[in-house]
Amino acid sequence: MSQNEYAVIEAAEVAHWAAHTEEADVVIVGLGCAGVCAAIEAREAGADVLVFERASGGGGVTGMAAGHLYLGGGTRVQKAVGVDDTVEDMFTYLMMNTPEPDEEKIRRYCDESVSHFDWLVEMGVPFNDTMYKGKHVLQMTDECLIWSGNEEVHPFREKAKPAPRGHKVAQVGELGGAKMMECLTAKAESLGIRIVYDAHVHNLVREEGKIVGVSYRVYGEEKGSVRARKAVILAAGQFTQNEDLLEEYLPELLDEAYMRQFTPNDDGAGHQLGRAAGGVLKHMDGALVTAAFYPPESHIKGILVNQEGKRYVSEDSYHSRSSMFTTKQSDRRGWLILDEKTYAVEPQHYGAYPLVDAFETVEEIEKALEMPTGSLQKTVSSYNEHAAKGEDPEFHKGKKWLTPLDQAPFAALDASVGQATYMAFTLGGLDVTIEGEVIAKGGGTISGLYAIGGCASNIAQDGTGYSSGTCIGESTFFGRRAGRHSASS
Ligand SMILES: Cc1cc2nc3c(=O)[nH]c(=O)nc-3n(C[C@H](O)[C@H](O)[C@H](O)COP(=O)(O)OP(=O)(O)OC[C@H]3O[C@@H](n4cnc5c(N)ncnc54)[C@H](O)[C@@H]3O)c2cc1C
Structure with missing residues (x-):
């Protein structure tokens, strides 16, 4: 057939x-x-x-599946690890984050999220009262709660108080x-x-x-x-x-x-x-569609730039959000630019962005990647100037990820479709x-x-x-x- x-x-x-x-x-x-x-x-x-x-x-x-469930509004696990979440914040976040939100469905999903969690537990599905605090695609432990979306990212964080809502079934690593x-x-x-x-x-x-x-x-x-x-x-x-x-x-x-x-x-x-x-x-x-460049977390402190040498997304976004933005750049090309202190070899990032090369100057990267003369230098210098003050007026990246990229050598990792590993369903x-x-x-x-x-x-x-x-x-x-x-x- x-x-x-x-x-x-x-x-x-x-x-x-x-x-x-x-x-x-x-x-x-x-x-x-x-x-x-x-x-x-x-x-x-x-x-x-x-x-x-x-x-x-x-x-x-x-x-x-890894076995994450997006639940919140004060689940048993959230309370046990001291996360303060409300149904309203979860609702506001999902309404903002969904392109064409169905208000009735999202409202019901949020209102009954805690009781849905309790039902799963009653049915025998185990969740530990623990949290993985780092930024990861999926925790390799059996810890439960994880930041699994754009809650801490602009503009969501300003409208809905951020809370981690990814609940992983109690299982070490994958296969939850x-x-x-x-x-x-x-x-x-x-x-x-x-x-x-x-x-x-x-x-x-x-x-x-x-x-x-x-x-x-x-x-x-x-x-x-x-x-x-x-x-x-x-x-x-x-x-x-x-x-x-x-x-x-x-x-x-x-x-x-x-x-x-x-x-x-x-x-x-x-x-x-x-x-x-x-x-x-x-x-x-x-x-x-996603090609995650973290972990390592320090890579979130880098900048994603396109063929024009310009940034196009806040790099602290959830990995599929930043990946989707890369797929929308010209020729679906993008690079993650890091400096000596932010580049880390281990552990391997999920999207497996290949290292293009190491460079002594930003100008050299610009030339090697055939970007317009001065474009990447301007982007990096403006980013550094604001990052030094804990600011990112262009994309509002969270403060904890802001640091000037000023220590040679610099690295360019290839985020382009066809180079990095993009997974999709x-x-x-x-x-x-x-x-x-x-x-x-x-x-x-x-x-x-x-x-x-x-x-x-x-x-x-x-x-x-x-x-x-x-x-x-x-x-x-x-x-x-x-x-x-x-x-x-
Ligand atoms: C690698 C991977 C990881 C993921 N991780 C997560 C995660 O952690 N959290 C999350 O929320 N989402 C995750 N997702 C998405 C999520 O797993 C799926 O959206 C969800 O599991 C779908 O559940 P389902 O019951 O609809 O489908 P499925 O779990 O696929 O079940 C459908 C079943 O129907 C059967 N079937 C199909 N056709 C027929 C037929 N004609 N007759 C009889 N039976 C049929 C199939 O054999 C299958 O067993 C992940 C997806 C992938 C690919």
């Missing part, structure tokens, strides 16, 4: 309905963090739940997402939720305008159609692997310079099934209500159909306005809502 053969069939066309014993109230397509949370909530609300998972085990992209899936899947199984693995859902079944079931295959063998008495929930993840969908919506990511992050099942099955049913796709050109998905109901092209919702997680569009929209933990945070949060709502439909 080619990637784009997902379809909706009418119930009258169903060749083989599975036995009544295989029916369920709620059928969920995909067992990642969104699907498992929906399954638990639907079951707790009294529904008989059946999950189809295409892989031989659950987890999806969630299983590859896998740990979370292990806990939530065990919980789902203990509740008697039926899970069928190696089951590839390829059709939705419609009857009198309502989605009433799915058809699936196991190892290519047709297994017929299964009825969903109340609803089908699409929880099939992102479309990062699907080159046809990328061609249509995000052709830039087909450039080999980007290292796309996906599992083999990230073909946008949910997007395609939802679209075939009459749903609308939103923010499909949005992606998390997609963020767009089906337009849904706050309950996860799929919104129909002509208005209203598609009866019996929900979408959550990576195949839905809720809060995360693009890399400039992303904070680590938003995807899993919203996938689990809105997944739970869809589970409850579908069970009561």
Whole structure:
């Protein structure tokens, strides 16, 4: 089957309905963090739940994730480590940081963030009452809280009191997402939720305008159609692997310079099934694109400059924000300029910016990088003059990162797309209500159909306005809502 053969069939066309014993109230397509949370909530609300998972085990992209969740407003961990946060500050920050914020969804997400954290703990997901205080992409310890966004960056810090809100599942280093899936899947199984693995859902079944079931295959063998008495929930993840969908919506990511992050099942099955049913796709050109240049932290004290020798972003921004700005410079080129005291070889930065060379003067860098004569010298001299006074009138970089770059030798690291390592995954998905109901092209919702997680569009929209933990945070949060709502439909 080619990637784009997902379809909706009418119930009258169903060749083989599975036995009544295989029916369920709620059928969920995909067992990642969104699907498992929906399954638990639907079951707790009294529904008989059946999950189809295409892989031989659950987890999806969630299983590859570090396992940060963006939560705040006074969680147990924030309080334990002395972080003072409020729902209002979290709300203001997310509203500012999101390109086209959905106020109702962000409001609910912030209002119920603490209780969502408590629910995850109740389900068995562990979080330590600790904080990693440095600036990092992800803590290599099992410490929980981390600064994972632009909270301390201008102009956000002036409008919303900054607080760290990235909560990592208690797991040393990476794979916090896998740990979370292990806990939530065990919980789902203990509740008697039926899970069928190696089951590839390829059709939705419609009857009198309502989605009433799915058809699936196991190892290519047709297994017929299964009825969903109340609803089908699409929880099939992102479309990062699907080159046809990328061609249509995000052709830039087909450039080999980007290292796309996906599992083999990230073909946008949910997007395609939802679209075939009459749903609308939103923010499909949005992606998390990032090449982080920290750690080491001292590199944040350097400056990012473009081919014109000019700065283009505050270097203390969250790594995907600064990376996105680099991708928007001419020829997608940029360099991180450091001096003797700010350059550090270890530990290696995530984006692996290659060292162009070391230079005795800024003028030499300018020549080597073919920037207009005097341009970089002017930028560095103006930056240094203000940094010496603890100021950055151009981009308002935080005071603690300001130091004159005046000690030779100087280093230029290549931040350009094609040189540094840019990783990417997609963020767009089906337009849904706050309950996860799929919104129909002509208005209203598609009866019996929900979408959550990576195949839905809720809060995360693009890399400039992303904070680590938003995807899993919203996938689990809105997944739970869809589970409850579908069970009561
Ligand atoms: C490397 C990496 C690290 C990340 N780290 C973080 C992080 O720390 N914090 C954060 O918030 N976000 C992170 N993200 C993003 C985040 O992991 C995802 O957005 C989120 O996990 C999506 O959850 P999901 O349940 O929608 O999808 P998934 O976890 O991908 O689950 C979808 C499931 O559906 C199954 N499926 C697909 N098609 C079908 C079909 N046709 N039939 C049946 N089953 C199907 C898949 O096999 C999969 O198991 C990261 C992403 C990547 C790539």
